[in-house]
Amino acid sequence: MPQRGNRRELLAESAIEVLAREGGRGLTHRAIDREAGVPEGTTKNYHPTRSSLFIAVARHIAAEHTSALRELRERMPEGLNKNDIATLYATMLRRMVTDARSRFLALFELHLEGVRRPEVRSALGEIALANVDTTVHLHAAVGERISRRGGALLEAGMLGVALTMLSQPDDVVRQTGFDDAEALARALLSMTTTSGPVPGVLRGRAS
Secondary structure, three states, X not given: OOOOOOHHHHHHHXXXXXXXXXXXXXXXXXXXXXXXXXXXOHHHHHOOOHHHHHXXXXXXXXXXXHHHHHHHHHOOOOOOOHHHHHHHXXXXXXXXXXXXXXXXXXXXXXXXXXXXXXXXXXXXXXXXHHHHHHXXXXXXXXXXXXXXXXXXXXXXXXXXXXXXXXXXXXXXXXHOOOOOHHHHHHHHHHXXXXXXXXXXXXXXXXX
């Protein structure tokens, strides 16, 4: 159960859990009210239509995600190296299928909704661009080149790998090596990066 704080945040967090568990069809006002433990009709007062529900969830996840990435860029430790980057992406893959499972299942559902709802697509675009900017920034800091297209390919690869890890039977995941987050992360990085000096890097920061 989400913590009871700001009412809009409570409803958004509850909607994420419902979306992850029930899928797009299960995202209803009543389901969110029940998940949040609020009186029936509360969610509808904030988000009158199902379309507005999807948009609210997408914006909530986008705001949270872009804020976290901005903090990561601003607080990037000195002495970061290539192995640290690989470990970071491996950790992200593990979180996608464990601690942050609900969020990423909800995100996958939002990608489907984004095909039909421009406002949801816009929020997903914010997430994608934040991911690309952070990827370029991190790789520049360790002397690796990655283009914005490469960053976008890496993001798409991470999402695709996580989706496979979440949706395939456990024995298939093991047989295909998709249970090794470290190896998967390194494979994705090797396909999208090029070693070499990166112009504009000063003290581990990309200017």
